[in-house]
Amino acid sequence: MSGINEGRVVIVTGAGRGIGREHALAFAASGAKVVVNDIGAGLDGSATGDSPAEQVVAEIVATGGDAVVNGDDVADWAGSENLVNSAVEHFGALDVLVSNAGFLRDKMLVSMSENDWDDVIRVHLKGHFSMLRHAGAYWRAQAKAGSTRSARIINTSSGAGLYGSVGQGNYAAAKAAIAQLTIQAASELAGYGVTVNAIAPSARTRMTTSAGEAMAAQMAPPADGSFDTMDPANVSPLVVWLGSPESANVTGRVFEVEGGKVSVTDGWQRSVLRDKGSRWDPAELGPVIAEILAEAPAPFPVYGAR
Template sequence: MSGIVAGRVVIVTGAGRGIGREHALAFAAEGAKVVVNDIGAGLDGSLAGESPAEQVVAEIKAAGGEAVVNGDDVADWAGAENLVRTAIDSFGALDILVNNAGFLRDKMLVSMSEEDWDNVIRVHLKGHFATLRHAAAYWRAESKAGNPRAARVINTSSGAGLYGSVGQGNYSAAKAAIAELTIQAAAEMKAYGVTVNAIAPSARTRMTTSSGDAMAAQMAAPEDGSFDAMDPANVSPLVVWLGSVESGSVSGRVFEVEGGIVSVTDGWQRSIKRDKGARWDPAELGPVVEDILAQAPTPMPVYGAR
């Protein structure tokens, strides 16, 4: 098959449903060989006894593409290693890693359990790191052996991670850390020819439609046949491009994607400052801080804040 990623090998985690499924199909449509990873978990991360990854692989093969199923837990160290090995054993290489897997355990911080916190951080944040770590080891070895690959990592952050989201403290913290992990990994992996970027998508998925009646109504497909801005397939074109050789000059960036809108999001950076040239007295800092904040950009509002 021809296409912008023809012949390249990609892993997509959490690819059995939603945005991950659309990524897998989009990569296959553009000629990539796809490892479809999914453990068939429910919305809260509990095992549902399903195998949606097999359905996605069957769909790719029916369209003339190449794909294999992987059911490893991305947050399990050995499982993440086996996931990378699946790509290499099945297709002879690995070029692209798309970290997408995750689930929700929404609660206000005052009501959140230790288990709610640990499980979400584990799957989102450790699940990104573990797969990235094993893929990076492979790409470093390839580079040192004189066979560097134009490798790409695309992580999945969220507007909740960039701006905060009431009732999603665990998810927001994990997604914020993923954005910073992206910047960190881009700097460290540059020497091996690997780029690392992240997306913060807004689309209709099991996660968004389960967030209450108002959110579900906002995410619903239009009944008049007009452009469906919340269709998860809208997110995948940018991810496929970021996985291509053409995107080699782009690394360490976080992009927001919603409908037909693509935007780049700036991370933490120094803004307004005042330098006394000596130690401040606590009593004199009130007007100084007030002046700094008055001139600094206004922060984006936290989702759901009143």
């Protein structure tokens, strides 16, 4: 993997711990200069006073890499703009944006508060959009000035967003929207030399291990020393490749990654069709809908559904 991103400038948001930390370390190992963004928040988004990003930067520097800390809030309009500007000011350019920051406020929909909904949507969805918007504006300006970059955006969706997850309606809605935002942005930014893809990772993080004893046990490293499929470091090789010049022909796609498995996930697309050629009467639609659903693929079950 060494050298695949030599000299490229990368922002990784939420890079102080977990998957984001592994992304930052892996990009540095591949030759990139890394802006390690993290606000040091707790699992629920509350301030902790910790500075995990500084520890990640220290690790990168200790191995001969180049990295800086950034503590901007990605969902704050000025903060996300400052993060992009900081990368350009410190390293002279920006080539890759990896949006990873997020947190959980899990509750059943009928028990969820307005703040539970708003805060999760803000950090996940608005945070992805804000970063994408300001990075995209930079790359558009570069392209108009005749200096089109081989730029990359890698967003972070989730299996919860692709398939649903009981007790995570706010998180699932945000992650589903991020998958669609990825497809939208891939189309709109293509003319500026930017590819946009998303990953839906499955790995051991603070989010997954906090989801109860059963989930924590399922995510635990194997006691026999065999391949740890839930190690968050397993996710980063795909992200590093997607951030490299080698991925120039891949855009608008959502990849699932877990352990040694990588797959591409198709989003909404037209499946089974019936065309009457005129307006339907409600009374005649029953058997038509039954035929359509009988021929269509069965939906993937919602995580946690009985």
